[in-house]
Amino acid sequence: MNQRVLDILEFQKIKDKLASFAASEPGKARAREISPSHHEAKVERGLAETQEAVQVLTKRSRPALVGIRDQEKDFKRLALGGTLTIEQIVYLGDSLRGVQYLKDYFSEEAPPALMGTLVDKLTPLRGLREKIERTFESDQEVSDQASPALAQIRQSMVQKKEEVRRKLNSFVTGDSQKYLQDNLVTIRAGRYVIPVKQENKSSIKGLIHDTSSSGATVFIEPLAVVELNNQLRELENKERQEIHRILQELSDQLAENLPVLKQNNYAMVELDFIFAKGRLALEEKAIKPRISQEKKLKIDQGRHPLLDPRKVVPIDLDLGYDFNSLIITGPNTGGKTVSLKTTGLLILMAQAGLFVPAGPNTVIPLVHEIYADIGDEQSIEQNLSTFSSHMVNIVDILSKITDQDLVLFDELGAGTDPTEGAALAMTIIDKMRERGILTMATTHYNQLKVYALETPGVANAGMEFDLETLSPTYRLRIGTPGKSNAFEISRRLGLGEDYIQAAKSFIHSDSLKFEDVLEGLERERQDLSRKNQAEEAKQREIEALKARLQREVEKSERQRDRILDQANEKAEKILREAKEQADLALLELKDIQASMASQEEKRLQQTRNYLGENLRSLAKKNKKGLVIEKVARPIEDVKVGDTVFSKSLQQKGQVLELPDKQGNVLVQLGILKMSLPVNSLTYAESQEEARGRVQTKSMISKKSKNFKTELDLRGQTFEEAKIQLEKYIDDAYLSGMPSVRIIHGKGTGALREKVRNFLHHYQPVKKIEDAKMNEGGYGVTIAYLN
Structure with a gap:
């Protein structure tokens, strides 16, 4: 373009x-x-x-x-x-x-x-990314964990620095303190030094590295630390070399x-x-337009994308269907130029792959070029008038344009004698029409309005003007030419009627009649428009009520269907579970039947007979002298279902009935039911053990109810966070939590790496992973517990 x-x-x-x-x-x-x-x-x-x-x-x-x-x-x-x-x-x-x-x-x-x-x-x-994240603390610092060699070098540097400080502190706090300007250790040229008064510099044996701006202080590296400082510089050099090696290794991997x-x-x-x-x-609340290869343009409620969407007035227009040329007329500042620019800009946007702020029926043609003569083209440098500048552009356009292009003329023929200007404008538009070129032009000339009414393939369009408020509405009306309304505006602004009538006398009667006809048409159109708007409002209200009723009906039907579906699902589930249980029971019965051969049945009967004889013998012995002894701590407040222990019979049993008037209770002991005195029975486990078990269950239940499923560690160092994290995971494990969220943030990634390393090796944790993107992503770790 x-x-x-x-x-x-x-x-x-x-x-x-x-x-x-x-x-x-x-x-x-x-x-x-x-x-x-x-x-x-x-x-x-x-x-x-x-x-x-x-x-x-x-x-x-x-x-x-x-x-x-x-x-x-x-x-x-x-x-x-x-x-x-x-x-x-x-x-x-x-x-x-x-x-x-x-x-x-x-x-x-x-x-x-x-x-x-x-x-x-x-x-x-992922592997390369994680290696980079482990290697660097920030975009300026390599992590100690980047390599074992770097970690060892830095550990040695820490130790060496501490050794240097201890040596220098002996000067700061010892007998040499009196020679110092300040009781501190500082660094000059990368070496640890002490500040010595100028007059005492010979009292401290060492190397002078710097002097203060006043000359009162010299910074001396005592001989006692020279070798240590040398060793420290060697370590720093090794650190630089190791960092360069690490960077080169990563660069090579990135290059691969x-x-x-x-x-x-x-x-x-x-x-x-x-x-x-x-x-x-x-x-922009924009839509995808339909693209046309047939030179057809239709703008449905098109809005200029650079104007305030709360104030912009949409336009409707079409070209290439019933006519190829559109002549837009109307008052000044009525929106004619904006209509041209809106049309051109929407076409440019669509052909650049952008949605356009318009209605769904918008159709955009694939024009090869858009040519435009818009705005004040006066050129002082070239000594050209407004008309001449416009004509220079128009001549250039006419020499280049093809039938695949769109041309936009603003105030075509203006800036010269109206009669000649109108004649030139009609000629230019007629040439565009003959070649089938899509053309839009704005004008004030009545001759062009008449030309559009009489010429096939050319249509009028007018910018609407509210005669009551004397202000433009910026609405474009296809088929009706616009009116300048100069006399009416002047009258409303206070110009005397005698001036108005005198001015009209200078205008040809045919022009006045034409303007009167346009004014009458405009009034009728506005009256009809108001009636149509009222009818449309009623129709919209009816449609809204119908739509609301339809939604309510659909909602009721959906609720009914949902209730029926839920009931069917529940019934199917009950039937399915019942069938599964029945099938399982039948399988078990078949297994039992298959395993019980006739010989086995005989042996079972023999066993029953044997047990019966033993029980009868036991009963005789009991009558003859089996003593049911009292126990030291009998059960209290016995209940049906309690598990008890008979010390006399050395057997556990379950209480079937509450004690009778004699204090005897019916107990199931294996296959034997016996009535035993309550005072001969103890609990199968001590009350203390039972109470402890209940308390443990209560504690775990309480933890589960009050437990928070996420822990926020942001803003803490790992040393601060570790104790809190360890206790939190233990509590989560005791509470039976399947998983928890650990919020550590993104930052440099240092806290994240240490937290994940801890969780990876902590026994209650089964596995870890990053949270989903919409749940924290890289800044949150999900820990799944065993």
């Missing part, structure tokens, strides 16, 4: 608005690169992407688009075998985390087709995965861009 036309129609502002919805700088840059296209496949794909984003965003929250950066320089450095800095590697790790977030976002519900193609290109490289990193970056930027298109569409 011609850049001048894009500027006139303010397409750049649309691109800036789109960019504001992108989450990353590369995404914003991608948004600012869009341009209209007349290739149907490209336009349809762009609109389909926007539609997919709208569908996803309507169903779910926005994805976490993180870690998207301009990584081109990093990729080039990796391709050349270079070593990345800590910050660059950490940023690439963040990018891989962002890839994982997007994969997780689409894991619950598969993405639509076009977005799915991009999601399939994403590879999280460079194609994947580039593909990830491309896919994430594209997804950011597509989601930005979806967010813009939702913000």
Whole structure:
């Protein structure tokens, strides 16, 4: 598209608005690169992407688009075998985390087709990402755990520094204290020194590293710590070498995965861009227009996307159906130019793959170019009048335009003699009409209104004007020309009637009659419009009541169906469980029957006879002298079902009946039922054991009821959090919790790693995993308990 036309129609502002919805700088840059296209496949794909984003965003929250950066320089450095800095590697790790977030976002519900193609290109490289996260405390610091060698070096450095401080503290607190300017240890040129008064510098044997600005203090490294400082510098050098080795190793691994990193970056930027298109569409309440290859334009309730949505007045118009040329007339500041710009801008947006703020019946043609002559084109530098400047543009347009283009003329023929200007305007429009070019033009000339009424393929349109309030309504009316209303406005503003009539005398009677006819038509149209609006309001009220009634009927039917479904499900469940129990019982009976052969039945009968004889013998012995002894601590408040122990019979039993008047209670002892005195029975376990068991159950029940299912450790060091975490997991385990949430936040990841390491090795914990994206993601760990 011609850049001048894009500027006139303010397409750049649309691109800036789109960019504001992108989450990353590369995404914003991608948004600012869009341009209209007349290739149907490209336009349809762009609109389909926007539609997919709208569908996803309507169903779910926005994805976490993180870690998207301009990584081109990093990729080039990796391709050349270079070593990345800590910050660059950490940023690439963040990018891989962002890839994982997007994969997780689409894991619950598969993405639509076009977005799915991009999601399939994403590879999280989880092992490499986790290694990067373990290696760095922040984007400036390598973790002690990056390698065993680094951990050992740093531990040695700590010990060496402590040894240096102890040596220097002997100077600060000992006999040499009197020579010092301050009782402290400081660092100069990377070496530990003490501040000595200038006049006492010869009293401290050592190396001078610096002097204060006043000259009163010299900073001396005592000879006693020179060797220790040297050793410390050697360790620092080893630390730098080890860090460089670690960075080189990670850079090599990143270089090996460079194609994947580039593909990830491309896919994430594209997804950011597509989601930005979806967010813009939702913000503007925009729709996907139908694309036409047949030069047909229909705008249904189109709104200019850069005007205040609370104040903008929608327009309706069409071109390419019954007419190809539309002449718009009406008063100044009535909205004629805005109608042109709205039309042009909506076409540009649709051809750039963006939804348009309009109604669902909108149809956009695939025009190759939009040519526009809009606004005050006066050029002082070129010594051109407004008319001349307009004609320069029009001549240029006429030399380039084809029948696949759209042309927008604002105040065509203005700026010169009205008669000549109108004649030129009619000629230009007639040439456009003959070539079948879609044309819109605004004008004040009555001659063009008459021309549109008389010429096939040309239609009038007027900007509505409220004669009661003397203000424009900004509504576009197709088929009726607009009226300038200069006399009426002047009369309402106080111009005398004699001036009005005198002015009319200068106008040709035919023109006056034409204006009067237009005024009468406009009044009739407005009266009819008000009646139609009243009828439409009544119809809408009726439709709303019908819809409400229909919803209530459907709601009642759904409730009825739900109740029936629930009842059927419950009945089916009862029948299914009963059948399963019956089948199980039948199987058990069959097993018993199969195992009981005739010989076994005989043996069972023999056993029964034997037991019967023993019981009879026992009963005789009892009559003859079996003594049922009292026990020291008999049971109290005996209840049916209690498990008791008979010391005399050395057997456990279960109470079947409460004691009778003689204090005897019926007890089931194995296959034998006996009546025994209550005072001969004890509990099968001591009351203390039973009470302890009840108290334990009560404590666990109480814990379960009051237990919180998550623990927040954010803002704590691991040393602070460890005791609290250990107690919390123990309580959760005792309470029977299947899983708990540990909130440690994201930050540098140090607390997360230590918490996860602790949980991984803690016995009650079965496994751990990150929370879902919408439940905290990387900042929350779910611990499943044994």
